[in-house]
Amino acid sequence: MTATRTTSLLSRLVGRVPGRQPRLARATVAVVSTSALALAAGCGSDAGATAGSSGSSKAAATTITVYTDQHAELVEGLTKAYTAASGVRFNIQNDATVGQIQAEGSAAKADVFLSEDPGPVAQLGSAGLLAPVDPTTLEQVRPGLSSGKGLWVAYAARTRVLYYNPTKIAESALPKTLADIVALRYKGMFAWAPSGAFVATTQYLLDTQGAAATKTFLEGVQANGINEQKNGNVRDTVEAGKHAMGLSNHYYWWVLAGQKGGPDKLTSKIYHFPAIDPGNLILSSGAGVLKSSQNQPAAQKFLAWLTAKDGGQKLIAGAPAEVSEAQYPVAPGVASSVSGDLSEIKSPTFDMDSLADSQQAESLLKQLGLSKG
């Protein structure tokens, strides 16, 4: 690498640093980057050997780069099906974060982001990193599930549920609303987890019921519930009979049921609150096209397939739980063969773009000591 090239790389680096750096900082950058280069060059020798960069056997096949934090099996299933249908190939970055995309800056690789919860994709949207989704794609999905601004489209959904263990509590004794669960008679009987979905629920409560009521509810959860850290742990502890009930997401239970050979093989049961209730909140998994993508038409086409009745939705509806993760399809008239029809879920509607900034919920949860981590 020539000296001038190195210098220009360095100035590019320094130029992109937010807030001008004093000279010392520049000097530091120079030293670091030089040694980083040396280090990278040292490793470079074995780079070519195993690099799986798109070996194009088919002439000029399109490759879409997908960044995702969705369950790996579901993304693998969806992208493989699309490759079979269209010949388009994929580069997949699993466990992707908004932070990685932001750290990549203008060198961002992603064409499409597939989120698990609405939060990250809404955050990308509010950071101005997403291109609007084709209106025809948005129209393929049930109303109220995608970005109100049209920046991302829902392609799957999960709901909040209550798990319960019938050996510990009868179905008739279960709370009728989410707010009920903090009643004294349930003290010490339910598990919960400070997951992203819990933050979303908190944000929803803040938006609809105000700070005081939300705080009272959360204090009840803190006093009467048991924090099991993760939704998966909530499922396992209720199934094991450690707790009578647990607040979680629907699909963990169905995945376990699939592994054990059917819902009847589980002791615990899944419960939806009887009326429209925040305890049944639907949360979308969203798909967005990155503004920086050089592959806009191909990426938009992929989103159109993903949300089409006979495309991605069919796969989500029909695949076994270990592939579909028991997610609900979101196209109208399509129901999951595992977990059923989304229209049966009595969830209140809300603007999921509001989850781009859950600062208010985060702050309240932290004040109460209910935050994760």
Add this chain to the structure above:
Amino acid sequence: MRRLTRPGSVAAWLAVAVAVASLVPLIYLFLSGTSLSDIRAQFDYPSTSAAVVQTLVLTALIGGVTTVLGVGAAVVVTRTTVPAPRLLTVLFTVPLAVPGFVSAYATYSAELVFAPQSSVVTSLVGAAVVMSLTLYPYVFLPCLIALRGVDPALEEVVSGLRPGRFSAFRTVSLPALRPALGAGLLIVTLHVLAEYGAMVQLGRSTLTTKIMAEMLDYGDYQSARSLSLLLAGFSVLVLMSTRWLSGRSVIAEVARGGSRPPRRSTLGSWRWPVLLVALVVPLLAVGPTVLMTVRGLLTAQGTMTASWSQVGAALSNTVGYALAAALVATLCALPVSWWVTRHPKPLSHLTERAVWLAHAIPSAILALALVFLATRLVPSLYKTPAVLVAGYVILFLPLAVANQRVGLQSARRSYDEVASSLGARPARTFARVTLPLAAPGLAAGAILVALDASKELTTTLMLLPFNSSTLSSKLWATTNGESLDFTAAAPYAALLVLLGILPVYLLVRGTLAATTSAPASVETGRLDGGGPRKPAGASLDGEPRRLALTTHQ
């Protein structure tokens, strides 16, 4: 004389360059924006100070338990007539083969299966014990080397002068243990500070779990970076305090030179009870993982989606990346360890300490730093194994440096001088004298780097080339969101552990061989006239021994 200094200054420059590369995550924290007011704002929440307190309590607890387990195990294996000491040594080291988050998941799930009403594993003390059981080998191994290396003649002298059951141990062996313990505790402590997956599963809230929650649950990267800076501050304190623990004497100065195996306390009829108690430690450490994995392999019905070609690709990638990391880390660590052993002065010590800092920051921050730098400086290497391996190297370089120091100290500086006075050029001296003597240390460092690289998860997930996988990324991908279920994950967990057994065995064999007889004694024997290695020659090579004796007069 000029000849001697020139390679020294080249090594010094290389060492500084390596140290600066190790500071990449810290520099990224500064470049990408952190603020003190942000840290202050975090402390408005009571849970932040609680997490800081818990971090410190856990660090202290785990430090204490690993010291007891590590030193105890080393004493039992080297200083008692316990049956099958070699097998026991391997068993004591085996927990190194199990990734921390896997063992935490396994212990948690085992409790849920066999004692569903109990909450021992997720209690503060329970979590500390689970973590200690995965980390104590880092204390055990250096203590093993130190205890094996102590010259029994020295202990005999002390017992002659000052009778009493433990006086020899206190006067001779303890000073030898101190630097070994310091080195081991440093690794343990920094691991505890930066651990994420295991801590979350064990229900513990630490500074690192806070940082990860800021990133993953709240998308607040600025706060995550600011808290990381605070964590780095703690690491600096740890680096300074373990340096004090190591004192001025260094492991190998005391550790080398033993020509007879050390004396062992006769256990008599206590041999078998002691063996049984000793076996409990590795059993508790790896038992849950083995149990849950075997259970998963047996009960999985139809859910096993793993195809053998996928498993094979993940396996070969894991091995390839780990070996590349070990090789590059060994090369990068050499100037640092050579400089600090040959020219111990403030600057070389500072350089050596700097290498450790990256080890104490959540690896997600390091990975983000490499994403940030690679996309700007070497965009064509981003998402190739080069950047991933660079990440492993920065992360695990300290393990290489620490072990190389031990090796290089056994190749004494005076040997270099003898070689040079006989007309050997520095490069030849290095290749023919220093390197062979230091080889066991170099190998131990490389093995530990390879082992840890094959277990690393966070860095792997972010920097792995597209559509590629390793055993740990595959293991993670089967978690079905958050919880390891040991059905789909079982084949990967089993392979990861089996893969780890080989380096563990090599490590133990190498350690035992290196401390019983000097492997390059023929070479050095020619150079130093054989003096220091003869049992009678205690006074000839007396510098370190005098040190051991005089410090406790």
